[in-house]
Amino acid sequence: MLRPEQKQDLPVLRQVQGEIPISHRYTLGVAGERFFKAMRDQRQLLASPCPKCRDLLLPPKAYCPRCFVATAEAWSPLTGPGFVRGFTVVHRDLDELPLAAPEIVALIGWPEVRGGLVHRLQEVEPQQVALGMAVEPVWATQRTGCLADILHFRPAANH
């Protein structure tokens, strides 16, 4: 038995710390491969059509999740600007630290598609963003076939 004063002298042993090093590969899949190749090589956003419900799916998928059928071979490039379906202004980073400048995150839709893309919205002040606002992608000069081939979206010219 320890006397109370001896107990207090003991170092605190309440926890040990551990780390989980997780690195992983994520396969793009047949649809993702074709989508990102078109971004890289043609600066084009492609959507895959469902032969049954006729919806255009973005990001494109090899199947329509609603109809449970394979999508058609002929994919359509999106023409014209997208529009802001949803947006927010985030103030902290993944380490919970305040961002130097708050960033606008938007869900961007296109009139002809089901789905859309989540991306950053720049070249605009947060107060000026509104639901329905027309936006266009700003492409990276060096593209490798990934989401970062689009640097960000910005308000569309002539809209």
Next chain:
Amino acid sequence: MGGERIAIVGAGCTGLRLRTPEASFRELVFQAAQKAYADAGVRPQEVSAFVSVAENYNEGAAIADEYVPDQLGAVLKPVHAVAGDGITGLASLVMQLETGQLDIGVIEGHSKASNVLHPAHILALALDPIYTRPLRFHPHYVAGMEMRAFLAATGNTQEQAALAAAQNRKNALANPLAAYGASLTVEQVLASPPEAEPLKLGDIAPPADGAVVLVLARESMLGTLKGKPVFINGIGWSQDTPNIEDRELHRAAYAEQAAQMAYRMAGISDAASQIDLAEVDDTFSYKELQHLEALGLAPPGQAGNLLEAGVFSPQGRLPVNVSGGHLGCGYAHEMSSLRSVLEVVLQLRGEAGARQLPGARVGLAQSWRGIPTASGAVVVLGRE
């Protein structure tokens, strides 16, 4: 439900706290299990089915459910791990008992949120690794976008969402199990730092540690148990697409579906008049309003107005989150919704102490699996 009815006959909870540096998660579960078994009047040897809900990354371990048996008295017993929220796990246990092959079942949920040192990084791992995670945004952006879409589509206001936060924090003051009871004004919630606009820090349920254990039994077992039974009259669950782009941002379709399934089973045709109290997921303040409308407890676009009118206050016609909800009790991972179930059980038994509602006969608890998911479950509980 067809066949024999299933009842909750025992409940135990450690209470929620900001941090629990003195006790391991297993010791927390052991405490909750001891209380639940004593409440039900069972020994773990008599239990024939165990269910556990937990997410590996929050546990900091792979195959974390393998750590379940010891602290429940479940070594060399059938244990079923459910990767889902607490009420989804409860549904699994109900189905096991409904087979008629098992008599008494136990479900455990726990949280050691204070040991999760980088919660936003872990939450970000739930975002699509190809299409959304590479942006490296704090995952609360999903809630911010949803909140804006919900307010815009329904006419509910940011002030009304803040009122939900203030009311739940206040309700928690009467709940000794709650970690975040506080007297807050709507203005104070609105003045809290912005997180993902229009979402403020005050709109977000803060994390808490704790454990909940519930004991369930088939109706034919009730004579042999001392616990006061609360019957599971209906239960339902639903899962929307994981793709944020493919959902209707403003709508909690998963809660609509789960409620329809539970109501059908419970024979509920008009939830707003047949339910006496509800514990509704309020992980974010706007979620309470969105869920109330999805559950049919408020007409579309009216949740905020009814909240302002006092309908959902402890003295109102349909008290909501009288426990304090997650905003007032603390968000405790998968355990959160088992704590919601526990509150309904205590209220229906007349054992809710200072916050006891008079004459509650039918109660509802609802879960949401949290960001970035669109899945959840609903359970309807009754005194008979």
